[in-house]
Amino acid sequence: MRIATANETYLADEALLSTRTQWAWMGILALVLIAAPFVLNNYWLYLACLVAINVASATGLNILTGYTGLVSLGQGAFMAVGAYTVAWLEANVGTPFFVNLVAGGALAALVGVFVGIPSLRVKGLYLAIATIGASIILQFFFVNWSSVTGGSRGINVAPATFFGTQLTTYFQLYWLFVPIAALMVLGAANLFRTRVGRAFIAIRDRDISAEVLGIPLLRYKLLSFAISSFYAGVAGGMWAYFFRSVSPESFTIVESIFYLAAVIVGGMGSILGGVIGAAFMTLVPEILRFGVEIASPYVSNAATLLSPIRTVAFGGLIIAFLVLEPQGLAEIVQRIRRFFHLWPFKK
């Protein structure tokens, strides 16, 4: 039971973590994240890195779709821009990985602003379709601009080097990706305590009203696209260092649907939702893999059935969450919290 949480200052009212319980949970999470690489085996570390990348990208999409209300099916293409930038810089310039990641994010942000231009004219479904169009056109450049992107074969990426050490094992990459992802999530959470973030929310709730209130739609919608694509670009850069090769098949429209699904399943307009959604959608295929491995002695061609089962489960999860739990996993978490807030009184 939580009693009397009156805040005396606006600063305290806006704080990200307002109660001791929340601080305690954050502390536990931080400890788990630090302890995890020493406990987990290589396979789980691989998954943890993948989750970190997807969390970064899904949080970016959440800023655009969940908080600004601009639905985008181009997140995969923006990630590809970041990944290709990192790959190209690593191969041709050799700048340090941190510079590459920021450059990947910056270029993706630039492309994002360009793709976001139709958002001034159209919104909702039409915008979603415009971003599908933009990502198909970007895909064309990835395949056909061979001198930079390596055509349909793609490019290999040298491992990231940190003071002369090559970061190749999942253990090393974990220490690179998880802090970056945590920093990005923290940045996104803080964004919505500022004027810019509040403006995004106002645009989502009613864009015409927001304009009447003095929020320039042009600037803020493009800014939202820029921030979101920056996140995607950095995530794409991490992806390039993780898988060490980038090709046009890596980032198809399916990838964009995956991130939108992660945001929906997690809960649109909730930072926590974006994080849980990305983790959940990354781990479900692996859980299915365990299921299929258990069934394999009894079913003759279980291995070949894994991919279709994953596809069905992916679509089924999107449908199930939208029909049964439209607010996503974040709402379930809220429900659990509410239960404990009222615990001795409400059973």
Add this chain to the structure above:
Amino acid sequence: MSDLLFFIEVSLAGLGSGALLSLTALAFVLIYKATRVINLAVGETLMMGGYFFFALAAGMSLPVWVAIPLAIAGGGLIGAIVERGIIRRMLGESPISVFMVTVGLGSVLVGLVEFIWGTDPRSLPDFMGSAPIFLGEVYVSRKIAISFVVAAVVIAIFLILFRYWRGGVALRATATDQAAAYSCGINVPGVFSLAWIIGCGTAAGAGMLLGQIGGIAPTMGAFGLSALVVVIVGGLDSVAGALIAGLFIGLVEAWTGTYLGGEYKLVFTFGILILMLMIRPYGLFGTTEIERL
């Protein structure tokens, strides 16, 4: 002279595939008109039509003329199940949520097809013959010509039904104003179901025609993306728009595919899409929606 002849042949082939695009776009328009849902799973329903026909005609070796109506009915059944089970429950939700539901549905259908029939492309039992048709000196592929005729006839039947059949009039009334239609005694929920059943059945029929020309594969749902361009260019709620834009996009695809190379097809059509969204977001013949506070 031969250049001109070649150009005419390419254009005719483009019109042929354009007619298929129009037919698929009609499925989009029908569902959008009645329920205001953009059904992105139309491409996958089309694929299901092809696979149903494959299962009936090749798997169970039924005669073609039994298999065709059954496959169309199968598509209609998908529409009925989806409308009753999912879309009806989503009434009043934001259009984006319903759109994402259809995206998820597409994924489920692709997964099911891969689960049952595997990922390899297959060819459908041939029922059209393959002897080419010559219009004067111009060569036209027989299958494309037949598809064009079938699509044209089906579209014509639709236009007549919209105009004279009670159900067609009810559909147009529902599209104009749901509340008014309901108070005039039109069974609006029934119209929703009807639109989904007919729309998905049409898509399944288009899938069989497309499968005759190019074979069937789990990836053939991508055809739905081209049809999506067609409906945006033509206007989401306009049947005439679907027809004209379908033929136009078919021609553009044929010309760019032949003279520039296959990889330029999608870039050009989606370039047109984005241009259209910037200039006339509601398409050539679509109704302009005015937003009020």
